[in-house]
Amino acid sequence: MRFTTVLLSTALLLASTKAATLEKRCSLRREPMTIEDGLLVAKVKVGSPPQTFSVVYDTSNSLTWVPSTECNTRVCREQPNLYNAESSTTSVNLNSKKISIKYEEGVCLDARLYRDTISVAGLEVPNQLFGSAYTVKGLGSEKYLGSLGLGGFNEDGTTKYLTSKNSSAPTIVSNGGFAQNGFQMAYGQGSQQFGMVTTNQNGFYQKRGEKTDAEFIFGGVDHDVYKGDVAYFKLPTCDYGDSPFWKTEIKSVRLADTIDIKLAPKSLASLSTGSSFISAPTKQADLLHASIDAKYDEEERMYLFKCCDLEELPTLEIDLKGYRISLPPKAYVMQDSDEVCHTLIDRNTDEEKNWVLGGAFLNNFYHLYDASNSQIGLAIPKVGSAAMIEKIKN
Numbered sequence: 001m002r003f004t005t006v007l008l009s010t011a012l013l014l015a016s017t018k019a020a021t022l023e024k025r026c027s028l029r030r031e032p033m034t035i036e037d038g039l040l041v042a043k044v045k046v047g048s049p050p051q052t053f054s055v056v057y058d059t060s061n062s063l064t065w066v067p068s069t070e071c072n073t074r075v076c077r078e079q080p081n082l083y084n085a086e087s088s089t090t091s092v093n094l095n096s097k098k099i100s101i102k103y104e105e106g107v108c109l110d111a112r113l114y115r116d117t118i119s120v121a122g123l124e125v126p127n128q129l130f131g132s133a134y135t136v137k138g139l140g141s142e143k144y145l146g147s148l149g150l151g152g153f154n155e156d157g158t159t160k161y162l163t164s165k166n167s168s169a170p171t172i173v174s175n176g177g178f179a180q181n182g183f184q185m186a187y188g189q190g191s192q193q194f195g196m197v198t199t200n201q202n203g204f205y206q207k208r209g210e211k212t213d214a215e216f217i218f219g220g221v222d223h224d225v226y227k228g229d230v231a232y233f234k235l236p237t238c239d240y241g242d243s244p245f246w247k248t249e250i251k252s253v254r255l256a257d258t259i260d261i262k263l264a265p266k267s268l269a270s271l272s273t274g275s276s277f278i279s280a281p282t283k284q285a286d287l288l289h290a291s292i293d294a295k296y297d298e299e300e301r302m303y304l305f306k307c308c309d310l311e312e313l314p315t316l317e318i319d320l321k322g323y324r325i326s327l328p329p330k331a332y333v334m335q336d337s338d339e340v341c342h343t344l345i346d347r348n349t350d351e352e353k354n355w356v357l358g359g360a361f362l363n364n365f366y367h368l369y370d371a372s373n374s375q376i377g378l379a380i381p382k383v384g385s386a387a388m389i390e391k392i393k394n
Helices: 002-026 178-184 282-290
Strands: 029-036 039-046 051-058 065-067 092-104 107-120 123-137 147-149 159-162 170-173 194-198 214-218 226-234 247-255 259-262 268-271 278-281 295-297 302-306 316-320 323-327 333-335 340-343 345-348 355-357 366-370 375-381 388-391
Touching (some): 092 123, 226 366, 302 345, 375 388
Antiparallel strands (some): 092 107, 159 170, 316 323
16 A cells, blocks of 8 residues: 555646656747858847737847848848838837948948837747848848847846947947846746757758758757756856956867867857857968868869868867867868868957857857856757767866
8 A cells, every 4th residue: 555655646746747857848938940051040020009020039130130121232122021110109219310331341230229019939028129121141041031139238238239330449238138138037937947958950051941950049058959058158257358248168179180279368259140160260270271281262262172072071179167179070071072061160350269159050050149147058969969978077
């Protein structure tokens, strides 16, 4: 009789635990994503009634922006939807305030600042600041155009936006980014954490019509989408530039036994879903590629080399604080033809010691962003990733 009671108690405990886990998992909010040109793209809704846009979910930038009906550049004309402020009953024009952002040479946008309701996976944030772009150059494609700002803000929640092309003095906006308003303030969610995980490991470039490639998850950690443990990395507390979000210390980079680059103290790596590539300071990028006889092509703006078998190339190893991250050749190399390859590691010409870990790196992991604990996390997805995470002392 006692044995039966113990079994019944254990069964009830297991059922209760399973129900609690299921309830917690169901409380997470989700948005399906696709991988376009190495970037994670998903829907956002702006205005009342909602206008839907496919945008990059960008952890390196705090400004959310979408193309407007004022935009006449070619990439805007290719979009199925353009933001029409007059069609939204909740739209507020901020007295024609403008912002100009230059990402790199020939890649820029001009936008007017508005406030309106913005929704992601059913989470509505009213009175959200965003840009309505009237000029866009060098960004997007017919499949996506715009950005959901998930990073790049200050520790106190403020955001710096330049207000003119010639101005070096930024306008400070309190809680300007969607990440601060939607996730840091939680809006009914049990956790401030958000993350992205790939579900389709079919390569860097995806073809139209394929199933969902990834998922945006917020309100906590989904323990069912990864295997092993989450490796957590602390955000920097000083010497981090404009923003500590989302950066961490990087120690060294190597290509197996061919080259080992020890980085300067306090070197940082930014986890950026706004970039397709892994970006290294020019001198370090050149050293790394010289070890595999890759030459930089100024016209193509990438490193090219002869390759017959990707499996013969060395593993890329990146040491962050406390962990070694290993990527197989197929994660950082693209084969253009039977004899020519290019790497997904490019030059970060604006930096002398800091790195950017973009889509070529992040799309191999479940990557997590946790402002409440000032940390970022990486875990191996259950589906398809050949990357590895190893705990080390460094």
